[in-house]
Amino acid sequence: MRVYYEVARRAFQRELVYRTRNLAGLFTNACFGYLRAVPLLAAFQGRPEIAGYDLDEALTWNWVVQALIMVIALWGWWDVEATVRSGDVVSDLARPISFLGYWLARDYGRALYYILFRCLPILLVGQLLFGLRWPQRAETWLLLALSLILAVAISFAFRFMLNLSAFWTTDARGLGSLALIACTFFSGFLIPISFFPSGLRAVTALLPFAGMIQTPADVFLERLNGAALAGALLLQAFWALALLGAAQGLIALATRRVVVQGG
């Protein structure tokens, strides 16, 4: 257990080194947060609510999803794919610790960095510029933490499997980016899932992607109560376990492939 903690800690520290790059990224995030907020202001002109959101909620949603991009690594990450291409993955697979656990721990370390150094500052910017609707109940913060932990797990498993496809195809990144495009839409990042037409909304709400962004955002906005809240969190947990399980299965297949074919 200690090993995974160390791995996570090191991943966290690795991010600390790139100060200027992360500051620049923060600036970009903030700019886009602003650029996406303005159309929302225009949309709500003369309307008190759209799809069950009022202006404050919509603006808050906007800044929350911006804050979460880097935590969830929505644009993807290709560290594992790089090791597959270079061949380093073979020695990684041979190590006595869980391959999945190792990378999951790294992702949590990375995610924690972004929660502290991206998420919070972005929310502050949003607050300064527009004023956000912060959680009003104490337990929301705990539920948010839980939801984020699950969201990172879902996102990680998804990205991880995209990376593993490198074992079977030379252009994992190309295929992967298509999948990630779908992700941005179905996760409720571009527009809240509640806005979708009813049929699409029902399906999307059940997909794993919703658990990456929409659910934590809904928890923050306190839009879910009682049974709905429990249901959303359970769905997140379900997808987290299912995708992690699938990832583990994929690792087994990949390992077999390595053994049969060589590095």
Next chain:
Amino acid sequence: MSPGESWRLYWLLVGASTRAQMQYKTSFVLATVGTFAANIVEFGAVLVLYGRIPDLAGWTFGEVAMLWGMSAVSFAIADMVATGFDLLPDTIRLGTFDRVLIRPLGAFFQTLATTLTLRRVGRIAQGVVVFAIGQSQLHLVWTPDRLAMLALALLSGAAIFFAIFVLGAAYAFWTVEGRELMNTFTYGGTTMASYPLDIFQDWLRRLVTFVLPLAFVNYYPALYILDRPDPLGLPPATGWLAPVAAAAVCAAAGFAWSAGVRRYQSTGS
């Protein structure tokens, strides 16, 4: 070198790079499809929004689709041509910019002739599709002057975005961290231009009209074509100034580039 020779040399160099890209056929196809898909999905958000509201600050779906399409096409053309400039920070970091200075050609020309990213065609296609969808809702009569305005806008828009890419590359001569900042201006620029500029605050509107003329990429031309008044009070013919705006920002980019190369030569990488 005469313009004719330069033109031919440009196509020779770009052709070489394209041949190299084509070696990876599946990647190319995937990337083209990917670019198309990514942008369609972004527009999907607009579609969904308009499923809920009839208009955005007085702009109908057809009108916003027109803006979106114009911005996408202009940006994609610029992106396709300016890839060498986009890659400049990496070139400098890897030390391959020296190779450019060894050759009897200008640094600007060589950077321009690095490559054409053909897969951006996906985004051009997407822009055209979105524009067409908008037109189906608008029922505009395309008089010659409107067509001329459209053509002028697309070319000027491409030139404006191109200049932004060059400015971003020039910035890399001072600091290698410029990548992120340039992305903010280029992708932020297209995001802004995808919506009617009315919705943005006055100070921002003035900024993108008089300083970084993104407003001339599609907004002012669209105001002319759609016969809409300008909230800032500028006359309807303002759209015809698009080439002027493009020329101005291109000149600025040219100066920045020369200054950047000189700086590279005095401080090394």
Next chain:
Amino acid sequence: MIETAPLAASEARLESPAVLVEGLRKTFRVARHHRGALAAVRNLLDRRVTEVRAVDGVSFRIARGEMVGCLGPNGAGKSTTIKMLTGILHPTAGRVEVLGVSPQRQRKAVARRIGVVFGQRTQLWWDLPLIESLDLLRHIYRVPAARYAAALDAFRALLDLDPFLNTPVRQLSLGQRMRGDLAAALLHDPEILYLDEPTIGLDVVAKHRIRDFLRQINRERGVTVLLTTHDMADVEQLCSRLLIIDHGRLLYDGGLAEIRDRLGRERTLVVDLAEDGAPPAGPLRVPHAREVKADGPRRWLRFSRDETSAADLIAAVAGRYRLRDLTIEEPEIEAIVRRIYEQGL
């Protein structure tokens, strides 16, 4: 050599050096870098700079047709000097003229008449076959079709390019890539060739081949060659003249023989003792010389030219011992140069 001007002018040009460097100075201003807590903030606020003198008053001339080697430890200023000669960098002070023209003011004109090979980075297009790179360069340098064809044929023969002419550059071995880069650099018939560590990482056979090629183009085409290297064998086999640069200063400018004469006081006489009879017990005893190494009948005797001449020593040894064969070893440039780095001249 390209003769493009009437005789009188070309005679004048034959007088003028290929490369002229006078009082060359290059100072870099490096921002002070802080570490530790709050480093980022302190870096922003502290605007002081340290001045690094990469090249500090270097002067030399290279005549046309010379083959000159440039030695120096890493960070000595060799690459910076070459960059100023090629127009990549602008000097802070001093004068640089290449073929009578300032690379700073007329970069492209100079570029047309020089060729450059970087040992560690290639000029060629990575994903394309070698021949396509050469073809592109032909257009970039505007080499007429006939001249290109002739040059290509010559290089294909001299550098044995045919086996990999159609292979993408990324698939070439280091030696093949280097040969490709040499062809690329010389395709437009430049008057000067700069080489930055051309034999680095190559195996012995490849090194020989490159050196043979360089000697040939220098001899047959009169190409002036300036090469920087860490490989002493390159220097000994190719260069008649040596520039030694350290800490931005030119420590030595002269021939190899001179450097041996001036600094290589000690030489070694290697004798093979006749194998008949009993071998002498212990080391050979000869005045003004001492045995430094023994391997059976072969003995290495080190002596100083200040104390005795080679002829006298041979007579002395032959007088005392029966010899089958002998040879004289000159002092190693390597050792001399190392001494110069460490102690100065």
